[in-house]
Amino acid sequence: MNNENEFTGADILLKALKDQEVDTIFGYPGGAVLPIYDAIFGQNFLKHVLVRQEAGAVHAAEGYARSSGKVGVLLVTSGPGVTNVVTGLTDALMDSIPIVCISGQVPSHLIGTDAFQECDTTGITRPCTKHNYLVKDVTKLSETIHEAFKIANSGRPGPVLIDIPKDVQFAKAKYIPKKDISFREHRIKAGSKSVDKNFVEELVNHIKKSDRPIFYVGGGCLNSGHQASQELIKLVNKTNIPITTTLHGLGCFPGEDKSSLGMLGMHGNYEANLAMNKCDLMINVGARFDDRVTGRLDAFSPDSIKFHIDIDQSSINKNVKVNFHTNTDITLTLKEINSFIESNNIDFSDKDYSHWWGQINEWRKKDCLHYEQGDEVIKPQHAISRLYELTKQKDTFVTTEVGQHQMWAAQYYKFSKPNRWITSGGLGTMGFGMPAAVGAQMANPDSLVIDIAGEASFLMNIQEIATAVQYKLPIKIFILNNEYMGMVRQWQELLHGSRYSESYVDALPDFKKLAESFNAVGVRAKNISELDDTINEMISIDRPVIADIWVDKKENCFPMIPSGAAHHEMLLSKYDKENPENQEKGKVLV
Amino acid sequence: MSSTSVYPTPINAFKQSKRSVLSVIVDNEPGILARIVGLFSGRGYNIEALNVTVVDVKKNLSRITIETLGEERVISQIIAQLEKLVPVHSATNLANLSESYEAEICLVKIEFENEEQDQKILNFADIYRSRTVQKRENIVVYEISGTSERINKFLDDLDTIGGIKVELVRSGPIGLGI
Numbered sequence: 001m002n003n004e005n006e007f008t009g010a011d012i013l014l015k016a017l018k019d020q021e022v023d024t025i026f027g028y029p030g031g032a033v034l035p036i037y038d039a040i041f042g043q044n045f046l047k048h049v050l051v052r053q054e055a056g057a058v059h060a061a062e063g064y065a066r067s068s069g070k071v072g073v074l075l076v077t078s079g080p081g082v083t084n085v086v087t088g089l090t091d092a093l094m095d096s097i098p099i100v101c102i103s104g105q106v107p108s109h110l111i112g113t114d115a116f117q118e119c120d121t122t123g124i125t126r127p128c129t130k131h132n133y134l135v136k137d138v139t140k141l142s143e144t145i146h147e148a149f150k151i152a153n154s155g156r157p158g159p160v161l162i163d164i165p166k167d168v169q170f171a172k173a174k175y176i177p178k179k180d181i182s183f184r185e186h187r188i189k190a191g192s193k194s195v196d197k198n199f200v201e202e203l204v205n206h207i208k209k210s211d212r213p214i215f216y217v218g219g220g221c222l223n224s225g226h227q228a229s230q231e232l233i234k235l236v237n238k239t240n241i242p243i244t245t246t247l248h249g250l251g252c253f254p255g256e257d258k259s260s261l262g263m264l265g266m267h268g269n270y271e272a273n274l275a276m277n278k279c280d281l282m283i284n285v286g287a288r289f290d291d292r293v294t295g296r297l298d299a300f301s302p303d304s305i306k307f308h309i310d311i312d313q314s315s316i317n318k319n320v321k322v323n324f325h326t327n328t329d330i331t332l333t334l335k336e337i338n339s340f341i342e343s344n345n346i347d348f349s350d351k352d353y354s355h356w357w358g359q360i361n362e363w364r365k366k367d368c369l370h371y372e373q374g375d376e377v378i379k380p381q382h383a384i385s386r387l388y389e390l391t392k393q394k395d396t397f398v399t400t401e402v403g404q405h406q407m408w409a410a411q412y413y414k415f416s417k418p419n420r421w422i423t424s425g426g427l428g429t430m431g432f433g434m435p436a437a438v439g440a441q442m443a444n445p446d447s448l449v450i451d452i453a454g455e456a457s458f459l460m461n462i463q464e465i466a467t468a469v470q471y472k473l474p475i476k477i478f479i480l481n482n483e484y485m486g487m488v489r490q491w492q493e494l495l496h497g498s499r500y501s502e503s504y505v506d507a508l509p510d511f512k513k514l515a516e517s518f519n520a521v522g523v524r525a526k527n528i529s530e531l532d533d534t535i536n537e538m539i540s541i542d543r544p545v546i547a548d549i550w551v552d553k554k555e556n557c558f559p560m561i562p563s564g565a566a567h568h569e570m571l572l573s574k575y576d577k578e579n580p581e582n583q584e585k586g587k588v589l590v
Numbered sequence: 591m592s593s594t595s596v597y598p599t600p601i602n603a604f605k606q607s608k609r610s611v612l613s614v615i616v617d618n619e620p621g622i623l624a625r626i627v628g629l630f631s632g633r634g635y636n637i638e639a640l641n642v643t644v645v646d647v648k649k650n651l652s653r654i655t656i657e658t659l660g661e662e663r664v665i666s667q668i669i670a671q672l673e674k675l676v677p678v679h680s681a682t683n684l685a686n687l688s689e690s691y692e693a694e695i696c697l698v699k700i701e702f703e704n705e706e707q708d709q710k711i712l713n714f715a716d717i718y719r720s721r722t723v724q725k726r727e728n729i730v731v732y733e734i735s736g737t738s739e740r741i742n743k744f745l746d747d748l749d750t751i752g753g754i755k756v757e758l759v760r761s762g763p764i765g766l767g768i
Contacts, residue, residue: 122621127632131676134620151676186679187617314670317663 030077220286
C-alpha cells in the first residue's frame, strides 16, 4: 500500500524540523539513526555539522542556542551515542538552554533484550532533561516533535530528548504540521501570562521607600529575550538603582555602564557583594540564589526586603525566602513596571540614593580587580584585559571552559549586549567552550567567536578542532596556559595546605604543533612583549586558531568568597587570610 | 518546677518534619511514575507511602497520592518541583485545603493458636468495625479502612495479643479535597 500522503518516520522528522525552521543540526551517525541520515542525505534545507564526539554535538547545540536565541538541535545514535550527551543535557538543564536531542534506539522488538548499542535512554536521561519521549508509534511522531520544541523553548527553557526506535524511522504515517497541533496547556508550563499588578505596585512603592536598593539580575533575563534587557536598562536609568549580575546575567546590562557593579558571587566584585550584603531592597530579576552567589545563607543580605521575578515557580523560596514574588515572564513584568511608573508620573529624581552610591563608591575604591603586571610574565588577568581592548569594537561572542580562566573572563571581559557570553555555570563542565564556540560560530558566521580556555579544559574536547576546520569555522581558542588545573590548585592552596594533589598537568602537547596537525593555525605568546601582537594575529587569521598564552603559573583568582563564608568576608588578595573557623566549614562544601 | 534535661536537645528537633499527603493528577503515560519517584530520590525527599491508579479512562488521567515527611518549606518545594513535570496537571497538599478526607485500606491475615487469642482478636475487630474477609480454623483475614492513624492503632492493639502471627498489606493513604 503506497499512500503518497504518508511518509517514513525519518521523513516526518525532517519535515517537522523544517516546520520548526531548524537549519542547523549537530550530530554523529550510527546504526540506529541510519534511516534519518539517509533522509538528511537527500535534502538541502538542513545543514548537518559532523562533530567528532557526541559531547561536542550537545555543547555545540548549546552554544548555537545561547548565541542565537533559537532552539539548538542534535542527532545521535543509540547506546554510547546517547550516553555521551548526558553531561551536555545536564549542563543545558542547569543553565536553562533550549535544545532538542534526537536519539536513535534499537528496533522496538529488541528493546529490553540487551541488544547491540541498546541502553535505557529515557531512563538515563529522565533526570537530566526537562522532558523526554520514547516514540513507539510513528503516528505520534509529528506531534511529539512539535511538543518537544514547544517545551524546550517555553517557560524556563531546557533540554528535551526524543528517542526514536529504528523501526519507527522506517514506518509510515501522515505528517501533521505544527499549525495543526493544539498543545495541551498543562504540559507547556509557560508561566503566568498576566502580570501581577499587585506585585508591580508593591515593588514601585518599595523602591520609593528604600534607601539602599539593588538589582540582582540572572540568566532568566537573558532567556526572556532581548527586550527584557531593553526594559531593564530603561528601568535602571529611570531609578538610578545599582545593578549586579550573576555569571549568566553578564551582558543583560552594559558592563561598562556607571550603574553596573559587575558580577557578584564567589569571584564577584567587592562592591557588588558588599552592596548585596548591605542593601535594604533586593530586586531579583531571573536569578536563582545559587550557592556560588549567596555564600553562607544565614548571612546572605540579612536586612533586605526581597522581590523575585522568576518564571520557574520552584526557584521561588528554594534557597532564600523572599517577601514578594511573581511567576510571570520578565519582559512582561519589567514592561509593566516601566509603564506603571510612566502612567503614574512617578518621579525618582528626588531619590538619587546619593548616600548609597557614596557608600558603593567607597567600596569601589578598593579596586578589587587590581593586579600587578610586571615586564616579563603575562598575568592571566592582563591577557583577558588586552583581549577585551583589542576585540571590543567587534561583535564578539565569548565562550569559556571552566575554571580560573572562566572567572577571569567574567571579571575582565565586559559585555554590553545579551547572548554574547556563553559559559557553563550551573554544572561547570570542563570541555564546554570549544564545541560551544563551534555552535556559536555556526549561528553567527560573520562574528568573531573566541573560546577563552584553560589548557586542561581544552584537552577535554580537543577533537572538535577538527569540526571547526572541516566547516571552516574561524573560531579562536585563547588558552591561558598555566600548566595547572588552576582552580583546583587554588582550592588546594587555600584549603588543603598547598598539597597540589594531581592538579599539575604534566606532558602537555605543543599547542602550536597540535593546531598545525589539525590544519588549524597555532600562535603563541611567551611573555608580555608578545601578547598584543599574538592577539592581533589571532584575530586577523580567517581560520581556526589556537593561541597558546603562557601565563603566570601561580596566579590565583581574586576576589573570592571562600565556601562557607558570607559576602562581607571576601578575600581580596593572597595577603588576606581566611577566618580559620570558616575554613574548616568551607572545606566540606563545594 | 522545671528541670533541665541531662542531654542536650538537638536544634534540628525543632524543625519538625510534618507528615503531608500530596495528591497529584497526571497524564497516564509511560514513565510518569518513574519521573515522580526519581524526583523524590534525586532531590533527597522521602516517600512514606505511594498510591497510583487511573481515575479517568477517557481523559487518560491517573491520580498519584504520596505520603511524605518534611518541613513546610520542603513540602512547598516538592509541590513546585512536581508541577514542573510535563505530564503533571496539578499537585496539591491535602493539608492546605480547607476540607479534605483521607482513607487507607489494609488487609490483615492473623494466625492464632488458641481461643483466648481468637476472642481478643474478634473483640478488636469489632471495635474497629473491620470486615471479615475469610475465616478458617486458626486463620482470619480482616479488611480495615480509615485514616492511617486508625489502622496504626488497630495494629498496635493487635500487637498487645501475644503469640499470634500477623501478615498485612496497606494501600497507603488516599485522599480527596472538597
